[in-house]
Amino acid sequence: MGGQDAGPICDDQHDFSLWEKRVDALMILCSGKGYFTVDGLRRALEDMGEAAFEDMSYYERWIAAINQNLIEKGAYSLEELGAKMAEVQVRGQTYGEASLGE
Amino acid sequence: MGNDPLKTGARVRIRALMPPGHVRAPAYLRGKSGSIERAIAPFKNPEQLAYDLPAQEHMLYRVRFRAAELWGAEAEHPDDMIEAEIYAHWIEAMEQSDAA
Amino acid sequence: MPHDHHDHLSPSGHPYRADDDTALSYWQSMEIAVRELLLEKSITTPAEIAAQIDAMDARSPANGAALVARAWCDPDFKERLLKDGSAASRELGFDVGPMLLIAVENTANIHNIIVCTLCSCYPRNLLGLPPDWYKSRAYRSRTVKEPRKVLSEFGVALPEGTHIRVHDSTADMRYVVIPARPNGTDKMSESELAKLVTRDSMIGTGLPKTVSA
Known part of the structure; x- marks a missing residue:
């Protein structure tokens, strides 16, 4: 996107929430274990298209890219992911309620 | 590209190809000319790594561009510099007579 | 995004991101699912994830x-x-x-x-x-x-x-x-x-x- 026109740079700063820190940790751990490279993540991020930059937050895009690479590498199947997400979504109303453990 | 790394100061042009998919040479630099700032080291080709393919090593260079070369009359200051890392397979050496 | 979270400041004084205090999002449910699948398949452990978060926080x-x-x-x-x-x-x-x-x-x-x-x-x-x-x-x-x-x-x-x-x-x-x-x-x-x-x-x-x- 270098050189494209864009509006002012917003300098809002937020603290990273736990789920964002977990996405970051999963990214580092899985790339360290050889499930993907940072290049594979970048490719998946780019393939989401320009609209994803408007519609999704930074770590939303990253968990989508991590998942895409893990599926491609066979870490788990789409069926397993679908079943697990359905299970998670009925656990509770908030992230804290849906996330088991700590 | 030959086997000898390009030397600092060598005039180069970035290839102007625009394939779809993951390309590590930024689009705004393709087709532009600049000079080698330094040769860094060989690295595996990210455009192969991105698709989980066996990846060949290519020399990675830092290439320096004048703002006027990239943006023409729109440049804020013609002599400002933009430097970026570019892999050898995106770089064409220019003849001395091509030098700006 | 409405700026209605400014009364919810974190200990550092920055506003929390809206994600923290709203309903579970689709992408958050994906993070939970991916993490649990990786744990079930012994690809990583809770301790490894916690240690990685701590290491990043320390920088x-x-x-x-x-x-x-x-x-x-x-x-x-x-x-x-x-x-x-x-x-x-x-x-x-x-x-x-x-x-x-x-x-x-x-x-x-x-x-x-x-x-x-x-x-x-x-x-x-x-x-x-x-x-x-x-x-x-x-x-x-x-x-x-x-x-x-x-x-x-x-x-x-x-x-x-x-x-x-x-x-x-x-x-x-x-x-x-x-x-x-x-x-x-x-x-x-x-x-x-x-x-x-x-x-x-x-x-x-x-x-x-x-x-x-």
């Missing part, structure tokens, strides 16, 4: 500030830092990981600024996670074309005749700016100097704090 711009202050005080160290940023960082106990660190020096007439137009590459192993604006479309698009306007929006005024060098962190290098040492700091200790070095001054979107005469 902060203070590490980079220590590096810069040492470079200001020790010309030999600065020379080593400019030659091989990763090795010089390790001298101070900062392992910057597999990516190589390149330090670029601001001088009387050169100002350096770092951007990654392709994604959001940042010297995270030295400075911690990048600020939000560094990852924004606006910063990534504009900095290579109108760095002076970007700098003015960050409140950076440079002397007439300053040349700008923009570094687009496109591949395997990571960058840190060594800002110019402020005037009037000759008698300050290395640890006092480190307190002048801001995160933004090491990205190039800021200058070190000055000292009143």
